[in-house]
Amino acid sequence: MQTEVLLDRFLTGLAPLDPVAVWAHGSLAGGDYQEGRSDLDLIAVLPSLTPRTVWGLAKAHARLRAEPLSGKLHCTYLTPSADPGRRHLTWAYEELFKRPVTAVTSRELHSFGRVLLGEPPADLLPPVSDRELTDFIVRDQRDFWRPALGNAPLWTRDVWVDGGLLTFARASVTLREGRLISKREALGLLPGLGAPVEVVEDIRRRRYGEPGPAVENRAALTRGYLGPAIDELVAAYG
Known part of the structure; x- marks a missing residue:
């Protein structure tokens, strides 16, 4: 290996x-x-x-x-x-x-x-309290990912589409349940969080080597979903 x-x-x-x-x-x-x-x-x-x-x-x-x-x-x-x-x-x-x-x-x-x-x-390594973890996740969504949505060219790249959606799903679960989840579990949860299914499947195909067509408008779909979703998450836990 x-x-x-x-x-x-x-x-x-x-x-x-x-x-x-x-x-x-x-x-x-x-x-x-x-x-x-x-x-x-x-x-x-x-x-x-x-x-x-x-x-x-x-x-x-x-x-x-x-x-x-x-x-x-x-x-x-x-x-x-x-x-x-x-x-x-x-x-x-x-x-x-x-x-x-x-x-x-x-x-x-x-x-x-x-x-x-x-x-x-x-x-x-010092332990991380639940409060410290929550505060970091909210800041990351509010101060990094939310402003990045305004830079449209970034979202034509796989790393931004994948990272934005997966990080949001993982943040949602950690804030709600206090546990960390894998990217695989995050993919499974994204449709239930309202994420565009075609983009989620596009990430799954690329991450796990499954064949299938690319989603041409994935940048617009991702940005259109994440903006309101991040705002709602930050309002609930910020």
Whole structure:
């Protein structure tokens, strides 16, 4: 399996930096991973992040570029005492930048994170309260996804259609029931939440390799649905 080969090479490349822990979250940990389609979402805890360490990380990721799935591997780097909510060094989309570890990611790690190396998340990562989780989800829907609907060209891309609808369905369930769900479960729930069925089926075909026609007006359908749906969700839980 190409995924396991890539993970082995990744861990080997990190070994000289003495990682304290490496964890998987997202689809890889939650049981809905689709090789070649899903991202490999990782968190690594290193003893420190000096300029020399950052240079070592850049070289380690560069050496992985020959691997077929290397573009799917995303990893955020923490130190043992770091505040997850701060912006942290991250390798994703073939470059280094900074972003926080979100409340959803932290809850995933505590609930079903997969330990690839070292200490478990509970030993190093602060727990996330239900209030913190709710507040983050509402902000994400209100301040990120809702404004993004105004940028029509974004929604011609698979990643925005898929991400917008699946994130909304997952947010709805977490806010209502307090549990995290997989993308597969989110797909099954979207029609019942009023999402356009033809777009949901388009996502299913692309995610799970099922043949079928593309939906030409999916951008307009998605944006037309998500705007009112997000407004209603935020009004109920914000």
